[in-house]
Amino acid sequence: PEIGAVLNLDEFELIAQEHLSDQAWAYYSSAGDDEITKAANRAAYGRVYFRPRILRRVGEVDPTVPLLGAENGERTLPFYISPAAMAKLGHPDGELNLTRAAGQAGVVQGISANASVSLDEMLTARIAGQPLMYQLYVNRDRAASEKILRHVEASGVNAVMLTVDAPVMGKRERDMRCKGEVVSVGGGTGTSSEAKGVAQAISQYIDADLSWDIIDWYHSVCKLPLFLKGIQTVEDAILASEHGVQGIVLSNHGGRSLDYSPPPLDVLIELRERRPDLLESMHVYIDGGVRRGTDVLKALALGARGVGLGRPFLYAQSGYGEEGALRAIDILKDEIERGMRLLGITSLDELGPHMIDILPRVAY
Numbered sequence: 608p609e610i611g612a613v614l615n616l617d618e619f620e621l622i623a624q625e626h627l628s629d630q631a632w633a634y635y636s637s638a639g640d641d642e643i644t645k646a647a648n649r650a651a652y653g654r655v656y657f658r659p660r661i662l663r664r665v666g667e668v669d670p671t672v673p674l675l676g677a678e679n680g681e682r683t684l685p686f687y688i689s690p691a692a693m694a695k696l697g698h699p700d701g702e703l704n705l706t707r708a709a710g711q712a713g714v715v716q717g718i719s720a721n722a723s724v725s726l727d728e729m730l731t732a733r734i735a736g737q738p739l740m741y742q743l744y745v746n747r748d749r750a751a752s753e754k755i756l757r758h759v760e761a762s763g764v765n766a767v768m769l770t771v772d773a774p775v776m777g778k779r780e781r782d783m784r785c786k787g788e789v790v791s792v793g794g795g796t797g798t799s800s801e802a803k804g805v806a807q808a809i810s811q812y813i814d815a816d817l818s819w820d821i822i823d824w825y826h827s828v829c830k831l832p833l834f835l836k837g838i839q840t841v842e843d844a845i846l847a848s849e850h851g852v853q854g855i856v857l858s859n860h861g862g863r864s865l866d867y868s869p870p871p872l873d874v875l876i877e878l879r880e881r882r883p884d885l886l887e888s889m890h891v892y893i894d895g896g897v898r899r900g901t902d903v904l905k906a907l908a909l910g911a912r913g914v915g916l917g918r919p920f921l922y923a924q925s926g927y928g929e930e931g932a933l934r935a936i937d938i939l940k941d942e943i944e945r946g947m948r949l950l951g952i953t954s955l956d957e958l959g960p961h962m963i964d965i966l967p968r969v970a971y
C-alpha cells in the first residue's frame with residue numbers, strides 16, 4: 608500500500624509479514640519458546656486505563672521530554688528506536704534508514720552491536736548533534752569490547768546501553784528453522800549458513816560469564832553514561848542503582864530471551880510500588896510491546912522517562928526504507944499529541960499515577 612495509507616504501527620507489521628523473506632520474518636518476529644512473554648509484553652498495557660480530564664485548554668501541547676543521558680536541556684520525543692540487529696535483512700539500506708529518519712525527527716536511535724551497517728557508516732549519515740546510543744554485548748575477548756567502546760566514545764555517541772538479558776539467546780524456534788546466509792555484522796563475528804538461525808550466527812562472541820563487576824570494568828574503559836538494558840525484576844533494579852549506573856531499561860528483549868519473563872510494564876508497576884525513589888534517582892526506560900501513543904503515555908505516567916520500540920521500526924524500514932521509519936515516528940508523535948489533548952494535559956510532566964487506573968495482574 609501507499610505509505611500515506613498506513614495509519615498505525617501494526618499495519619507495518621502486516622505489510623512486512625507479506626513482503627519479507629521467510630528468514631527475515633522469522634528473525635524479526637520470533638521470540639523465546641512459546642512466545643508467551645512476547646504477547647504478554649503488549650497485553651500488559653491493557654491493564655492500564657486513563658483518568659482523562661476535560662476542559663483543560665489543550666490547544667498547544669508539548670510532546671517532548673529531556674533527552675536521554677543529556678544534561679544540557681535538550682529535549683526529544685519520549686520514545687526511541689531500540690537497538691535491534693540486522694536491519695538489512697529487511698531493506699538494502701538497513702540501519703541507515705533509521706539513522707536518517709531519526710536525524711530528521713530528532714529521535715534517539717539505539718545502535719545494535721549486531722547492526723548490519725557499520726557504526727562508521729551510521730556516523731557518516733548522522734547529522735550534526737544527532738543523538739545516538741550504542742548498544743554493547745560484552746565479548747569473551749574483552750579487548751575487542753574495549754576497542755569498540757573507545758571508538759564509540761571518540762565518536763561522540765551520547766550513551767551506551769549494555770545488554771544483560773541475553774547471556775545466551777532464547778530458544779527462538781521459528782528462527783532456528785530458517786537456515787540461510789547471514790550478512791556480516793558489526794559485532795565482528797563471521798557469517799554462517801551452518802548455524803541454527805540468524806540469532807545464533809551473530810551471537811557466538813557474547814560472554815555468558817558476566818557478573819556485576821562488569822560495571823566497574825565499563826567505567827574503567829568508557830566515560831559515557833551507562834544504561835543496563837534487560838532488567839526484569841525490582842531486585843535487579845535495586846542492584847543496578849547500587850552499582851552506579853545512569854539508568855536501566857526494563858526489558859526482556861521483546862520476549863526473545865526467557866519465555867515467562869514478566870512484561871516490563873508489570874515490573875515498572877511493581878518498581879513504583881516498592882521503590883518509587885529509584886524512579887527519581889535513576890533514569891528508568893522501558894521497552895517491549897509498545898505500539899501506540901497511549902502505551903507511551905501509560906509508561907510515562909508510571910514513571911518511565913523514555914520508551915523504546917524495536918520491531919515496529921524494523922518493519923517500517925523493511926517496507927518503505929527511510930520514509931517508513933519517518934512515518935512510524937510521525938504516527939507515534941501524532942498519537943501522543945492527540946492522547947495528551949484527550950487526557951487533558953499540555954506537558955508530559957503532568958503525567959503521573961493520578962492519571963491512570965491499574966487493573967489487577969492476570970495471566971495474559
Ligand code: FNR
Binds near residue numbers: 634861863917
Ligand atoms: C532485538 N533486540 C536487541 N536488543 C539488543 O540489545 N541488541 C540487539 O542486537 C537486539 N537485536 C534485536 C533484533 C530483533 C529482530 C528484535 C525484534 C529485537 C531487542 C530490542 O532492543 C528491544 O528490547 C525489543 O525489540 C523491544 O520489544 P518490541 O518493541 O520489539 O516489542
